[in-house]
Every structure is written in C-alpha cells, then in structure tokens.
Amino acid sequence: MSSLFEPYTLRSVTVPNRVWMPPMCQYSAAPDGLSQGVADDWHFQHYGARAAGGTGLIIVEATGIAPEGRISPQDLGLWNETQAGGLRRITDFLKSQGTVPGIQLAHAGRKASTSRPWQGDRPVGPDEHGWTPVGPSAEPYPGLKVPHALTVEEIQDTLDKWRASARLALAAGFQVVEIHGAHGYLIGNFLSPHSNRRTDAYGGSFENRIRYAVEVVDAVREVWPDDLPLFFRLSATDWLEEGGWTPDDSVALARVLTEHGVDLMDVSTGGNAAGVTIPVGPDYQVPFAARIKRETDMPVAAVGEISDPGQAEKILAAGDADAVLIGRQLLREPTWARRAARELGGDVRIPPQYGWRP
Numbered sequence: 553m554s555s556l557f558e559p560y561t562l563r564s565v566t567v568p569n570r571v572w573m574p575p576m577c578q579y580s581a582a583p584d585g586l587s588q589g590v591a592d593d594w595h596f597q598h599y600g601a602r603a604a605g606g607t608g609l610i611i612v613e614a615t616g617i618a619p620e621g622r623i624s625p626q627d628l629g630l631w632n633e634t635q636a637g638g639l640r641r642i643t644d645f646l647k648s649q650g651t652v653p654g655i656q657l658a659h660a661g662r663k664a665s666t667s668r669p670w671q672g673d674r675p676v677g678p679d680e681h682g683w684t685p686v687g688p689s690a691e692p693y694p695g696l697k698v699p700h701a702l703t704v705e706e707i708q709d710t711l712d713k714w715r716a717s718a719r720l721a722l723a724a725g726f727q728v729v730e731i732h733g734a735h736g737y738l739i740g741n742f743l744s745p746h747s748n749r750r751t752d753a754y755g756g757s758f759e760n761r762i763r764y765a766v767e768v769v770d771a772v773r774e775v776w777p778d779d780l781p782l783f784f785r786l787s788a789t790d791w792l793e794e795g796g797w798t799p800d801d802s803v804a805l806a807r808v809l810t811e812h813g814v815d816l817m818d819v820s821t822g823g824n825a826a827g828v829t830i831p832v833g834p835d836y837q838v839p840f841a842a843r844i845k846r847e848t849d850m851p852v853a854a855v856g857e858i859s860d861p862g863q864a865e866k867i868l869a870a871g872d873a874d875a876v877l878i879g880r881q882l883l884r885e886p887t888w889a890r891r892a893a894r895e896l897g898g899d900v901r902i903p904p905q906y907g908w909r910p
Contacts, residue, residue, distance in 0.1 A: 555868035556861065557898030560608075560875060562781035562815045562851070565727050567652045567875075569608035569900060570868060571889040574818070574855050574877035575656035575730065575785075577613045579626045579668040583681040589616065589629025591638040599642050602882055603651035606889030606900035609875075610651055611783075611818075612639070614658035614732055617717035618710075621659035621738070624668050625681035630657065630717045636724040643725030650901045654728030656785065657717050657772070659710065661738030662687035662699040662747065687741045688764075689749040694826040707754065707764065710738075711771040718772045722780075729776055730783035731768055731814075735823030739765050743805070744790055744797040744824050762805055766812055773813040783853075784809055785818040788840035791828040799840055806850040816851045817844055818877065833857060835867070842872035853877050861892035 557569045580594045581587070599610055616622035616629040629635050643653040664685040667674050675697045676682035686706070687699035702710070714731075721729050733739035741747040742764040748755050754763050769784065776782055786805065790796030806817055819841035822830055830836075837856035845852045854873035858864055859881040867873050882888050893900040 554896035554898040564779040583625035605887035658732035659738040
C-alpha cells in the first residue's frame, strides 16, 4: 500500500490516510452582530467539498479564542455557543464522509486587526470593526499597529480564553485541536527574541520565552480529553541570520511539548519577521519537520509547496514526516486525494452519490 494511504492513529483517533488539509483562513465570517465569527454556508461547502474528495483530516482555519484574537474582523471565532453551533454542522458532515475534523485555535497577537488580504492586508480601525492588538511587547510588526504589551495578569486571562475555546471545540464535535504557535501570532511573538523584549518571567532566556507556549498547552490539555490528540503549529525558523527563533530552538521546544501532552508538531516557518529571504519552492520546509522527527520523540506533519502525489509519497517513504498537509493544491483541486490514490494505487473513500457510476 502507498504510505500516503496508510491509516494513522494518535490516541483514540485513527485518520484514514495521510492526506491532511492545513488551516487556511477564509476571512468570510460576519464582522459584527450576533453572527460575528460564525461559520456560514461558505465554510460548510468549502470544508465539505474537501471531505467528500477524500481528505483524511481537515483542520479548520485559524479560529480566534477571543474577539481580539482574530487576524481580521471576518475571521472565525470560538468564544461562544452560537459559534460552536455553526461549526457543529461542519463537523457532523465531515464525520459522515469519514474525515476527521480538527480545528486550529489561535490568537493573532500583534498581527491582529487587519483587513482581508484581498483588501490590502492593512490595519483596520474601529470604523471597520478593528481593535488594538496585543503582544508580549509594544513592538509592532512592520506596517501594522503598535500592540499593547500584555501584563502578567492579562497573560493569565488569555489562558482562561484558551481553555474556554477548547471546551467549545469539543462541544462542536472536533476530534483534534491544534494550537497556533506559528507565523508571528501571539505564541510565536513570545517565542522569538525578535518580537519578545520582556525582562520578566516571560522574556529573555529560552526557558522564559517558551513559558507562554507551555502554559497554553497545559491550559488546553486541562480541558481537552486525554483520548483526543493535540497538535501544535510551529514556525521552525524566523529566517533571520541572528536575533530570531531558530531550528535548534524548535527541536528543544518539541522535546518540552512532548512532555506536556502535544501529540504532533505541524511544522511551518516564518511570519514573525518582515523583509527576510525565504527560499520558497517544493519541499522547502520539509527539512525542518524531518529534523524534529529525527531528533525528538514528536511526530510531525510537513507543509509547504507539496502538490504532487509522488512528491508527498516520497516525503513519507523517506521518514521525513508522518503526514503531509496539502494546502494550495486542495484549494485548486478538492478531490486531490482521489487523484493521488489513482496514481499511487491507494484506497480512498468515494461518496456513493459519485462512486456508483462506472
């Protein structure tokens, strides 16, 4: 059997194949009123199509744990039961197609309160439902608002929001939760000395800078069932020559998070520093996932410019990752898993509404 179509089990959850969909923001929820942050028909058809197409695990896009935790006013949120209800419709359908539903819980930190990318990716103010972002320090991401530096008390308050959002994710029917620690959002802001200038217990040394990440993981694990997996998305490097988060740091963090109940590292890169040179191309992020897998006990998923079935198969066969996350190609081709199964000789579920025809 193709490695890409072997089932994969974490805790009590078995994913039917290694073709997984990473979180990709849709920026399509209502920005205000009772429907703020609520999934609608766009989200239902978007995720439903990829499930019907054979994707084994779908991780719903970055979903704010609080209003100020969203990237844009149009992001999904999960801080109330109305939002959980909107997501339940999606998880029920994904399960009916044999797909495992996951969700990425997120806090955008200093990169919050921006417009949708197709509207300029710029900071937005109160007249566009915007707000003041927060971060470990009053260090803005270039071109965005100066964030409010969180006090220790405010940091502890965010932990309560992570817990509450994880509880709602369970009520919404998700079987996997992923904590967003990548791409220059709040957890990543704390991890990197490039964005964390604190001098208290949350800044300075490596142990201090990872403190918030560990506390978030512990907070979520307090309420997320022991039999369900917990993922962590990490930017393995800031792509800075000095003064940033490094691959060595990522290996060290993976070892710590393994001891705190994280089951898999979703390995990406970048997003915390502007103006860096990133060698984007096929497999460009795979070596970072492979290193974590080989030097720690943490399972990993690889992401980034993976579009060809043979390419994905090679990554798994080489032992560089335990699963592959197919992003842009799944936007272009919702039934990518079916094509990969045909090309590689694997098995994938086809809905009977389609499969009965010769």
